[in-house]
Amino acid sequence: MISEEQIYTIIADQLHDFTPTSNLIPLDGGNLNHVWRLEGNPQNLIIKWAPPYIAANPEISLNSDRIHFEAKALQLFSKGKKLAPIATTDVCPPKLYHYSPGHSFIIMEDVGTLPSITEWYRNTDNSNIGEELGQFIGQLHKNTQGRQKLGQHFHNLDIQQTRQQLQYNPAADYIKKTGVTNVDFNLIASNTKTLGQQLLKPGKCLTMGDLWPRSVLVDKDQIRLIDWEFTHYGRPLQDTGHFAAHCWMQGHATGEDVWAKALWNHFWNGYRAALGNSFDQLFDEQERDGMATHIGTEILVRAAGPFKQGYVYADYKPDTTLIKEATQKAVTLITSPHFSELW
Secondary structure, eight states: OOOHHHHHHHHHHHOTTOEEOSOOEEOOSOSSSEEEEEOEESOOEEEEEOOSEETTEEEEEOOTTHHHHHHHHHHHTSTTSTTGGGOOSSEEOOOEEEEEGGGTEEEEEOOOSOOBHHHHHHHHOOHHHHHHHHHHHHHHHHHHTTOHHHHHHTOOHHHHHHHIIIIITTHHHHHHHHTOOSOOHHHHHHHHHHHHHHTTSOOSEEEOSOOSGGGEEEETTEEEEOOOTTOEEEOTHHHHHHHHHHHHHHHHHHTOHHHHHHHHHHHHHHHHHHHGGGHHHHSOHHHHHHHHHHHHHHHHHHHTSTTOTTSTTTTSOTTSHHHHHHHHHHHHHHHSOOGGGGO
16 A cells, blocks of 8 residues: 555655645545545645555456556647647546656546536536537547557556456356346357457557546536546447446436436437548447447446446345346347447
8 A cells, every 4th residue: 555655755756836735535436546635736636546456346456557558548638749639628638747657656637526427417418518528539539540559558458358357258147146037148158258358459449448427527518537547459349338338327227218318329429420431440340249248248247246336236136126127238238239229
């Protein structure tokens, strides 16, 4: 565990103009890392430390190098760098102030205590937010497509292997835990394990990697996109499928799926518009089928797997109607892979 003394020392050494006005304040909401806010002048800071395990599940090992990929991703959006043109006032990640590789530790801009995109959208119903997020992700994919040097710098294999072990390979076992029957478990296992194996290979473009509601914060009409440690030069299906899965789960768990479906449709329309003529190249039939399978496995890992705790299905036992409905939806997507089956 990095000590508070070490954190204060690094900040004093690296940010000479910063004066703290509070103690370190632990922040909740994330699963992977330990995160603190430090209030001060001229601005508040966010400090993130990546332990060699998942912070919310310490028994699950996870390479601390994930913080290295987040730091490199944030640097790409800084002034004069490759992705600076797509980091607009409408959608942008936080600014990186310091990266300490020896401590697996970064210091960055504090974007504030903001609602997630789903919390905000349910109360505001502004279609522009969904479209702006879709356009940003589309531009990210389009502008990094086929860039081999980025592929070398962002080969985040440890994260992909962790997903293979926790999400894709055990998908059929998660279904069995819920008691759902009349399922072709061999087909489920084949489809999900095949996708997990494919996603270990070099990909098509740079992906954000963790596009779920808690990574997408809204400040009035501006989106701040945080938590880039899953960034990987991989397959666009992981970004689009991830967001689709979480839109569906949020709507399903609340019993109010009209807004969730609308948010997804606005995102998808913005994404397709941003890709333009590149869409068919990035999203061929294999990509669309893989996206459906990813959606299904993301639902399963949240409804019956190790990431159930702290999310929308946390309070429901495996044999409850809501969990079985979610499981059946996952089965449909994985066995008849087309993401149009989501709604």
